[in-house]
Amino acid sequence: MRTAWIPSAEVEKTETFEPPGVGLSMDRLGALAGGTEAKAALQPLIATYREWIEGRRAELASIDSEHAETAEELLRRAEFAASRMEQGVAALQRDEQALDAFRVANRAIAQALRRRNPDVFAEGGPKWRAFQLAFILLNLAPLADPEEPHREFVDLLFFPTGGGKTEAYLGLAAFAIVLRRLRHPEVGGRAGAGVSVVMRYTLRLLTLDQLARAAGLVCALELERADDPERYGEWPFEIGLWAGKAATPNVLGRKGDGNSDSARAKTTRYQREPGRQPSPIPLENCPWCGEQFTPDSFSLEPNNDEPRNLRVACADWECEFSGDRPLPIVAVDEPLYRRLPCFLISTVDKFAALPWEARSGSLLGGADRYDAAGFYGAAEPGRGRPCRRRSRGPI
Numbered sequence: 001m002r003t004a005w006i007p008s009a010e011v012e013k014t015e016t017f018e019p020p021g022v023g024l025s026m027d028r029l030g031a032l033a034g035g036t037e038a039k040a041a042l043q044p045l046i047a048t049y050r051e052w053i054e055g056r057r058a059e060l061a062s063i064d065s066e067h068a069e070t071a072e073e074l075l076r077r078a079e080f081a082a083s084r085m086e087q088g089v090a091a092l093q094r095d096e097q098a099l100d101a102f103r104v105a106n107r108a109i110a111q112a113l114r115r116r117n118p119d120v121f122a123e124g125g126p127k128w129r130a131f132q133l134a135f136i137l138l139n140l141a142p143l144a145d146p147e148e149p150h151r152e153f154v155d156l157l158f159f160p161t162g163g164g165k166t167e168a169y170l171g172l173a174a175f176a177i178v179l180r181r182l183r184h185p186e187v188g189g190r191a192g193a194g195v196s197v198v199m200r201y202t203l204r205l206l207t208l209d210q211l212a213r214a215a216g217l218v219c220a221l222e223l224e225r226a227d228d229p230e231r232y233g234e235w236p237f238e239i240g241l242w243a244g245k246a247a248t249p250n251v252l253g254r255k256g257d258g259n260s261d262s263a264r265a266k267t268t269r270y271q272r273e274p275g276r277q278p279s280p281i282p283l284e285n286c287p288w289c290g291e292q293f294t295p296d297s298f299s300l301e302p303n304n305d306e307p308r309n310l311r312v313a314c315a316d317w318e319c320e321f322s323g324d325r326p327l328p329i330v331a332v333d334e335p336l337y338r339r340l341p342c343f344l345i346s347t348v349d350k351f352a353a354l355p356w357e358a359r360s361g362s363l364l365g366g367a368d369r370y371d372a373a374g375f376y377g378a379a380e381p382g383r384g385r386p387c388r389r390r391s392r393g394p395i
Contacts, residue, residue: 014160016129019048024127030106035093042089046082053078088140097182098144105174108220115288116216132168143176170217173197176395177342181233186388190370193235194340194391195363200348211345215239215287215329218343222328238328240341242350247282250333255305263310263332264300271295281331291316309335337362338374365393
């Protein structure tokens with residue numbers, strides 16, 4: 001007998017495997033020519049999954065009665081999941097816009113992974129793990145069709161830390177973001193602008209970690225959009241961080257306001273003492289190339305006295321997001337309510353403030369006016385010119 005001041009337990013390791021004959025290459029999926037090719041590439045994954053289900057079904061006879069009922073229910077749910085995956089493939093076959101969004105999502109995730117781990121993918125291109133691609137296929141049809149009955153389902157993606165959950169849901173997020181632009185191309189892409197995806201976290205440190213990873217994906221999506229603005233819209237893809245003032249500035253500030261927590265004050269302190277003062281936003285490096293931010297990476301526009309936006313750009317002039325092209329990051333509340341970034345990362349406490357900040361309503365849809373600076377809802381009457389239709393809420 002012994003005692004221990006910290007309990008311990010052995011936990012079996014969960015590993016993925018690559019099913020033979022299944023195309024998991026993101027580059028291949030990002031270059032699919034049409035629906036027929038999509039089915040040929042994706043159907044083997046479903047077929048392999050069904051074979052595995054049948055193999056487990058053959059084992060039912062050897063399971064004791066106490067657990068047989070549970071085993072049969074799990075197999076029933078597995079069959080249901082396989083059917084939903086097939087519906088996702090069918091959506092890609094019949095819907096050219098869904099297929100296009102799927103291609104762009106694969107290319108964007110692949111490019112973001114290459115940027116994040118250049119040494120890992122120096123020789124071979126990025127691949128999905130089987131469960132990641134299955135999760136995406138599972139949810140394609142409900143995202144592509146608002147009337148799809150399975151849209152009401154909430155699927156739990158469960159896997160140990162480091163297993164690839166983030167890339168799986170980022171792939172699905174990219175699909176939803178691009179599809180929204182394709183579905184609503186009016187007014188130079190502005191009808192399709194607005195918040196498409198919302199991520200909420202209870203832990204601030206986890207929120208900031210996810211910001212860095214999701215920002216790389218949004219950078220890749222923005223490069224895709226810039227290559228074909230007629231198709232994907234004139235309004236940029238952006239990511240917004242909506243957190244408490246300890247993490248991000250809630251206001252831009254102005255000269256003489258005495259607000260030490262404003263974006264103006266934090267930027268000024270950082271530019272004066274970059275080695276001793278923290279960055280005005282909770283990122284220390286460019287999420288695209290990894291270059292460390294410098295005082296020149298941040299600027300207040302149009303001027304320091306009455307700023308309307310905090311501009312963030314990479315310090316490396318060879319990076320795509322330097323010079324005239326800033327990083328697509330919105331980390332101050334005031335411009336965030338105008339810009340309506342397609343991807344919003346938030347802490348739960350911010351959502352609790354929704355009833356107390358009228359401008360935040362536009363994040364959930366309802367902005368009906370716009371100008372060069374962004375969008376406006378009922379909380380800011382008289383600003384901008386009318387949109388053809390109100391902005392939509394998150395998908």
